[in-house]
Amino acid sequence: MSESGTGEKTVRGQSAKAQAGRHDALADALASEIHSGALAPGEWLKQIDVEQRYSAKRMDVRRALDRLVQKRLVVHLPNRGYHVVRPDGRLAQEIRDVRVILETGAVDGILARVRGEDVAEARRLALRFESLLLDGSAIDLHDANIAFHGYLLGLCGNPELSALVRELRGRIASALAGQWQKRSRIEQSSREHLAMVDALAAGDAEALRRLIRAHILQRPE
């Protein structure tokens, strides 16, 4: 097929990073709205509406929706349209279980690589989350939470694992959508964050695993 050898014949020194197009931006925007609940579960995403709302071209709308289908955030029914995926308790539980496996599985790698300054940074992020308990919006808390967990996972030295967990987290955000309502739960989360930092500093793998499991499953051990 197209004998240009094995490609790369005329490669210039450009960075191999594929830049995000307009459709990517639109997909991200829609994903954001779905996660935040602005687009309710089950709501139909008519192409014309999306096109006008984001002043995007029809083609970008289609691509973005197609991308969200692959991310399992929206469902596509041929000749009927796209709609936001509905929460599925069973699915959400399965994904949480996968996250427990992945994130507890990353603990050994984390502890093997963690340095003092990493612990300090993790604690800083945990404290930032705590400080936002008072005067932070739900979005702020969400972001701070993502930042903390992302940083912690990043310490394991496996970018693929981090990316995978990030994707999984995004996949169930809409399914839960109400977990951040209760203040007591958020405070509990913050305490767990700090406990995780302590376990991290102490190098206590077993404790860290226990904390992560409880944190993800949101149940006391």
Add this chain to the structure above:
Amino acid sequence: MSESGTGEKTVRGQSAKAQAGRHDALADALASEIHSGALAPGEWLKQIDVEQRYSAKRMDVRRALDRLVQKRLVVHLPNRGYHVVRPDGRLAQEIRDVRVILETGAVDGILARVRGEDVAEARRLALRFESLLLDGSAIDLHDANIAFHGYLLGLCGNPELSALVRELRGRIASALAGQWQKRSRIEQSSREHLAMVDALAAGDAEALRRLIRAHILQRPE
């Protein structure tokens, strides 16, 4: 956005399964060719070539390529085209590590649910792989291997986990592409399959985890 309430207003009793369109079939075909090596790493996938080779429409080609980009099987460079992803040793190792975490993490679930008939079926699949050592093509072996591992993972009762591992496996198939060349390695794989079945029958979690780790990393413990 489009006040059709929360959707589902006029849902008929149809199954909610989204059927695969032409683009999906094309994407699968291309993925197959990439995995089998028919499409070499780095090779450019010109839209016209794909269009003619599979007698597909231009639009389906674009969608399929876009899908493969998301599956990380091809790389897209704007205004230049799509080409098969090149093997990346570091990435492949990261993905193998993730697989180890996931598949060893599934062991407890597997042992908790496995029944006698499941063990028998797993052994049957392992033996089928072994029998293909003599008179099976590389494709046959590949399929039998997938079938065995897929069945084993399916026993953990978490479809999401199974799907995730299947996707991860597909993501590095091209990066290795040569691991099935050495006959000795295939025979070793078959022995490991049978050892895994034995550990499964014995309910020996630790042994099963050790075998899975060695099997994925392709190194003796």
Add this chain to the structure above:
DNA sequence: ACCATCTGTATTGGCGCCAATTTTTCACAT
């Protein structure tokens, strides 16, 4: 002989229109 620039060609990517399908509306019979 070698390098830079320019022209021609091939390929990608965007855009608009129209057919196919579905949903809604409305008229009509029961």
Add this chain to the structure above:
DNA sequence: ATGTGAAAAATTGGCGCCAATACAGATGGT
């Protein structure tokens, strides 16, 4: 009133054309 069926409106999805861009070859200058 209620259910049935057909016409109308709205929406999705496909296809072809054309501009924008990159690639290859030719041309000319040093």
